[in-house]
Amino acid sequence: MEEKKIARYGALWGAILGVFMTAIYDLIKSKPFLSTLWRVINWIWDSIFMYQVTIWQILIVVILFLIFKRIVFEIKLSETKDSPVFLDYKEDIINDTTWRWEWKWSVFEKSYIIVNLEPLCKECETPLKLYDFSINPYGECPRCDKTIKITKTKEKMERIIIDNIKKGVKNK
Ligand SMILES: [Zn+2]
Known part of the structure; x- marks a missing residue:
């Protein structure tokens, strides 16, 4: 009984996902901008492996970005504190x-x-x-x-x- 249920749900989700993916694929194909974007994403993805960017390098970039954001936030805060x-x-x-x-x-x-x-x-x-x-x-x-x-x-x-x-x- 349980297995049957799981199988039925699996099939349902599979069908939904299939329709969804087809719709996305059609959309990408119909819009030149989207297909270009898709190619760029593919290129970035390939580049990541080509240059062997490690998870550490990505993490460092993310951390640097967060620090930068924090500094900008602090500057804004100090500006509001010393209002003329x-x-x-x-x-x-x-x-x-x-x-x-x-x-x-x-x-x-x-x-x-x-x-x-x-x-x-x-x-x-x-x-x-x-x-x-x-x-x-x-x-x-x-x-x-x-x-x-x-x-x-x-x-x-x-x-x-x-x-x-x-x-x-x-x-x-
Ligand atoms: Zn009046």
Whole structure:
């Protein structure tokens, strides 16, 4: 009884595996990219035996890779530990309007950049919706519909914020 069961399962798995392998083979044959990849894999496999790469050499490469990963991780960690003081400077009143923003590390520029810079409503501190494409730019509060005149563009505001930090006006 048990043997019969095992035999039946064996046949079933054999059939599934057969269909699977055929599907993979067909897929490789139908896609030139995959057959190229297949040839590359074969070539690497053959090379391993040709150059007699030992398991030790593979292990050394793996260990070196892990050490390298660890070092990169440590460097990243130390960067976050010594975060500059200006990161606390996230709000200021400039030209009678409160502006709020966040800092984000930019991998591309390798420095912190200002993101989500927004003027706030004087009444309820809700970030204003900016209409800064017109000649007279203004901000409107989505909550209380109060509008205020926006005298500085976001681009100018960013420059002022960065200048404030450089001049040490704000570095608490
Ligand atoms: Zn408001």
